[in-house]
Amino acid sequence: MKELANLLYKDAHFCQRCGNKLEIKADFEHKLRAICENCGFVLYRNPIPAVAILVLNEQNEILLIKRGIEPQIGMWALPSGYAEIFMTPEENAIAELKEETGLDGEITRFIDWFFGYSPIYYRVLSLGFRMQITGGTLKAGDDATDARFFPINALPEIAFAAHRHFINCETGLKLKVNNYTLQGEPIP
Numbered sequence: 001m002k003e004l005a006n007l008l009y010k011d012a013h014f015c016q017r018c019g020n021k022l023e024i025k026a027d028f029e030h031k032l033r034a035i036c037e038n039c040g041f042v043l044y045r046n047p048i049p050a051v052a053i054l055v056l057n058e059q060n061e062i063l064l065i066k067r068g069i070e071p072q073i074g075m076w077a078l079p080s081g082y083a084e085i086f087m088t089p090e091e092n093a094i095a096e097l098k099e100e101t102g103l104d105g106e107i108t109r110f111i112d113w114f115f116g117y118s119p120i121y122y123r124v125l126s127l128g129f130r131m132q133i134t135g136g137t138l139k140a141g142d143d144a145t146d147a148r149f150f151p152i153n154a155l156p157e158i159a160f161a162a163h164r165h166f167i168n169c170e171t172g173l174k175l176k177v178n179n180y181t182l183q184g185e186p187i188p
């Protein structure tokens with residue numbers, strides 16, 4: 001576990017509360033964390049939550065956006081984003097859909113969760129929501145450079161394993177869904 005802790009805390013050297021040095025050591029539950037020797041602050045590394053939105057139109061086409069930022073810049077993906085602390089997951093999904101596609105929508109149901117790899121946060125816990133469009137005009141925005149509907153049988157390569165999983169859940173497709181180690185090695 002020491003090796004894992006060294007990886008997770010490799011960029012964390014100083015306490016964000018008092019500025020003293022952090023040390024990797026066991027906490028009261030005997031789990032290795034980065035702990036401040038001076039003030040006792042404990043820095044946790046947790047999975048980061050994210051939301052993804054799956055919309056199918058009347059022609060059974062899926063709404064995708066082309067990513068304008070890393071990770072996976074230039075690839076197609078479901079509208080998605082990291083969860084904001086001041087919003088519920090549902091509010092997050094509605095806001096991300098609006099920001100990235102210009103469309104208003106409502107949640108029809110929760111699809112599933114997916115525990116995936118993040119090159120920045122190591123682990124991302126994605127929550128998939130099925131939504132339907134209620135208004136707005138389709139136009140790529142925010143961190144998306146394009147947004148459009150694709151027929152299910154002519155999808156481009158999809159950026160994230162989590163999104164492929166949600167698409168599989170809702171369409172019966174069998175897109176490859178692999179995961180990665182915390183070091184970013186693909187798990188076959």
Ligand SMILES: [Zn+2]
Pocket residue numbers: 015016017018019020036037038039040041
């Ligand atoms: Zn401190």
